[in-house]
Amino acid sequence: MHTVGPATAPHPDLARERPPLRTMAPMSPDPGFFRERLALARLMLIFTPEACAGRDPLEVLGSIVQHVDVVQVRPKPLGTGGSASVTEAAEAYDWTRRVIEFVAPLGRAPLVMVDDRVDVALALLKHGCAGVHLGQSDMPVLDARKLLGPDPLIGLSTHDLPQAAAASSLEIDYVGFGPIHASSTKGTTAGIGPEQAWAATESSMVPVFAIGGIDTNNVGELTRVGRIAVGGAILGAEDPARAARLLRERLLASE
Numbered sequence: 001m002h003t004v005g006p007a008t009a010p011h012p013d014l015a016r017e018r019p020p021l022r023t024m025a026p027m028s029p030d031p032g033f034f035r036e037r038l039a040l041a042r043l044m045l046i047f048t049p050e051a052c053a054g055r056d057p058l059e060v061l062g063s064i065v066q067h068v069d070v071v072q073v074r075p076k077p078l079g080t081g082g083s084a085s086v087t088e089a090a091e092a093y094d095w096t097r098r099v100i101e102f103v104a105p106l107g108r109a110p111l112v113m114v115d116d117r118v119d120v121a122l123a124l125l126k127h128g129c130a131g132v133h134l135g136q137s138d139m140p141v142l143d144a145r146k147l148l149g150p151d152p153l154i155g156l157s158t159h160d161l162p163q164a165a166a167a168s169s170l171e172i173d174y175v176g177f178g179p180i181h182a183s184s185t186k187g188t189t190a191g192i193g194p195e196q197a198w199a200a201t202e203s204s205m206v207p208v209f210a211i212g213g214i215d216t217n218n219v220g221e222l223t224r225v226g227r228i229a230v231g232g233a234i235l236g237a238e239d240p241a242r243a244a245r246l247l248r249e250r251l252l253a254s255e
Contacts, residue, residue: 183211
């Protein structure tokens with residue numbers, strides 16, 4: 001059972017005056033709403049505006065949103081990762097808010113989460129933010145859960161089988177596992193390989209999203225995992241919609 005601690009005020013940078021938000025949806029009265037959607041999710045988009053090859057990020061998102069189930073908002077410089085590139089609160093808030101508003105008119109909008117920033121997720125919960133994705137060096141999961149309460153989603157990055165196994169004891173809803181291959185987006189030069197993702201999936205109590213260097217040429221290696229998180233291979237593609245469609249089709253080809 002999730003426990004709820006005292007709420008805290010959002011980050012000071014989020015207090016700047018802004019026009020009222022158009023909400024995607026109120027928080028569902030059913031505490032399983034987000035988790036039911038997550039259980040069906042196969043393709044998570046790591047939405048880094050800087051990865052859109054100079055194109056309007058929201059136009060790119062609009063062309064691919066029908067193919068994705070979760071949008072994780074991650075406005076960071078390309079080729080960086082870890083604590084050295086923690087997402088700034090104001091930028092994360094602005095982009096997460098814009099994505100929530102952008103997908104709001106869709107009949108079955110993807111879940112929208114934010115990377116790193118528990119304060120941003122907390123500030124935007126009532127406007128439809130589904131939760132937060134945390135790295136190994138971000139806020140501890142226990143503290144994030146106390147702040148957010150039992151219903152929002154929390155994802156956790158894991159990079160090897162021991163980390164994935166340890167995650168099973170935490171109050172999280174999914175793990176990201178990788179990098180599977182080298183990734184220019186994440187700034188990694190080597191991957192751990194799809195076999196490790198197969199093993200993590202088989203032993204995990206929560207959904208596993210393979211991540212890192214996944215593209216239309218190698219996604220077939222991950223059909224046994226069944227879930228992927230992809231950024232640059234979609235956002236930077238010449239035809240982002242085609243890339244997203246092919247990734248999904250090839251991931252699910254064995255079903």
